[in-house]
Amino acid sequence: DAGVIQSPRHEVTEMGQEVTLRCKPISGHDYLFWYRQTMMRGLELLIYFNNNVPIDDSGMPEDRFSAKMPNASFSTLKIQPSEPRDSAVYFCASSFRRRLNEKLFFGSGTQLSVL
Amino acid sequence: GNSVTQMEGPVTLSEEAFLTINCTYTATGYPSLFWYVQYPGEGLQLLLKATKADDKGSNKGFEATYRKETTSFHLEKGSVQVSDSAVYFCALGGNEKLTFGTGTRLTIIP
Numbered sequence: 001d002a003g004v005i006q007s008p009r010h011e012v013t014e015m016g017q018e019v020t021l022r023c024k025p026i027s028g029h030d031y032l033f034w035y036r037q038t039m040m041r042g043l044e045l046l047i048y049f050n051n052n053v054p055i056d057d058s059g060m061p062e063d064r065f066s067a068k069m070p071n072a073s074f075s076t077l078k079i080q081p082s083e084p085r086d087s088a089v090y091f092c093a094s095s096f097r098r099r100l101n102e103k104l105f106f107g108s109g110t111q112l113s114v115l
Numbered sequence: 116g117n118s119v120t121q122m123e124g125p126v127t128l129s130e131e132a133f134l135t136i137n138c139t140y141t142a143t144g145y146p147s148l149f150w151y152v153q154y155p156g157e158g159l160q161l162l163l164k165a166t167k168a169d170d171k172g173s174n175k176g177f178e179a180t181y182r183k184e185t186t187s188f189h190l191e192k193g194s195v196q197v198s199d200s201a202v203y204f205c206a207l208g209g210n211e212k213l214t215f216g217t218g219t220r221l222t223i224i225p
Contacts, residue, residue, distance in 0.1 A: 004158070033212065042217035043159075043204065055211065091158055103149070104213060106158030 004107035006092050012113045018080040021110045024073055025094030033104065034067055034077050035091040043091075049075065082114045117142045121205045121216030128195055128223055136190040136219050138179075138205035147208035148172075148181050148188040153218070154201045162190075162203070197223045 005024040013019055025032050033048040047057040052069045060067070064083070069075040079086055089111050093104040122137040140148065147166045151159040163172035168183035177192045188205060200223045205216040 031211070043215040045212060048212060050211070093158070102208075103161040103164065104159070106160065108156070108158050 004092055004094050004105050006090075006107035006110050008110060009108065010111045010113075012115065013082055014115050015083055016081045017114075018078065019082045019086075019112060019114075021077040021090050021092075021112070023075045023077070023092030023107060025075070025092070026096075026105055027073065029094035029096045029105070030072075031095040031097075032069060032075050033093045033095075034075070035093065037089040037091060037109070038087075046077070079112075082112075084114045087112055087114050117146065117207050117209050117214045119205050119207050119214055119216040122219050123217070125220040125222060128221070130197055130223055130225050131194045132223075134190070134192040134195045134199075134221070136203055136205075136221070138188045138190065138216060140186050140188065140205075140207050142186075142207055142209070145183075148179070149206040149208065149213065150177070150179055150188070150190050151204040151206055151215070152201045153204065159204060195221075195223050197225055199223050 004026055007022045030051050034046040036044045036046055044059055046059045047067045048055055049069045065079055067077045089109045091106050091109045093106045095102055095104050118141045120139045149164045150162040152162045153159045163174040165172040165181035168181050171180045179188050179190045181188055202218045202220045204218045206213045
């Protein structure tokens with residue numbers, strides 16, 4: 001299996017522009033998570049899905065952020081409009097039948113820079 | 116709610132030194148505990164885990180013991196290598212999601 005695939009690996013954009021990050025989870029996994037990593041705040045859970053349905057979006061910082069999962073093999077995280085403080089590494093992770101002793105499989109992340 | 120407090124870094128050690136990275140947690144019930152590792156330019160990957168009190172997780176020479184009495188899950192390795200340089204995250208497993216610590220950056224110098 002190719003693992004969790006994220007695109008793009010790097011994104012540089014200007015303030016005010018729309019940014020779309022993409023994620024393809026591991027086939028068969030039924031949970032998908034979006035995390036944001038910054039030096040100041042560490043690793044933050046933004047939102048997660050179970051069977052394509054958003055379960056908890058309490059970590060989404062503002063209305064500028066939105067996430068969708070139209071099918072089991074694809075998810076997007078959109079920021080509109082983007083701001084410099086959104087600069088971070090965004091990770092997607094997936095898991096199967098998430099239980100206490102299961103593990104997450106992470107993608108390589110998208111490094112986002114908003115100028 | 117659940118929380119994880121992790122030893123702040125960065126930590127710099129010489130090759131073959133002994134490593135300890137402290138991790139304590141606050142949780143209701145009996146969570147599972149994890150250590151994840153992030154190598155430069157990569158996503159996190161599971162290093163080891165423990166699912167109940169007194170369990171010891173181990174992998175690649177790293178160990179951590181689930182101590183319920185001290186609510187701790189400290190990561191140890193007897194002799195570190197340059198290739199162990201990475202960021203290490205302690206995590207606590209709740210019902211459906213993991214709560215991560217802030218990460219500890221480890222640098223091993225030859």
